[in-house]
Amino acid sequence: MRASLIQIAVDPDESVDSRRRRAAALVREQRGADLVVLPELWPVGAFAYESFADEAETPDGPTFREMSKAASEAGVWLHAGSIVERAPDGRAPDGRAPDGRAQGGPDQDGTLYNTSLVLSPAGELVRTYRKIHRFGFDKGEATLMGAGGELVTVRLPETTLGLATCYDLRFPELFRGLVDAGAETLVVPAGWPARRREHWTLLARARAVENQAYVLACSTAGTHAGVEQSGHSIVVDPWGEVLAEAGTDEEVLTVDFDPGTVATTRERFPALKDRRLGLETPPATR
């Protein structure tokens, strides 16, 4: 199986429309790949909080339309990274609250979500995934967006994808849930900051080793909203070996891998079978 991770640069001097066209051209160039992956919030920028409301779109909006044509022309499965989704019953961007918060607030109708799109080689939208763990603590994404509440897997002919986004990488229980749902290849689009690059590569390898799964983690290059992006998109095999790793600039990282290695790794070193679930937690003793 061949995967191409498009580590696109997100810089403020390029318009969202221009970046969409450029991403589409890069997807078209990946003909021959089975799966193409784009990063988190690449149209607008993961830290461009002030633009979230204005650039919010529905899952069938402008990013989907551009990506749909590109996926079908290239004949590839496309994880199109994520968009700022305005829930279908959301109000127009100019209807947002004065403090810029999404109308409705997190977990209510009309809020914004950080939503990944997965398209088939026919250009159809087959699944969406709303990021479960919002980044920013008491500001940014954590206050502007609602949280997803559903684990999402996608069956491809060669493997089953488990979907996660950026900050989700820090939450191993999410990935265990995906593995329990059949995931063999964990796909993590991100807009990870350069200053925590070591965490990015460490956590990508940890998620691969503990889940005995491939990890395809695709971040952005460039600098937007004053946040230098990590680059270093990475592909890790179920034994934790790094199959490929990008540099810091815009780059397409292409890797060939055998999805069957997940089953053989889990058979030969059956640690997942040794899980002890449902243990009792007695009160702490003095």
Ligand SMILES: O=C(O)CCC(=O)C(=O)O
């Ligand atoms: O966890 C981190 O260090 C980065 C997370 C992040 O940037 C995000 O989820 O957008």
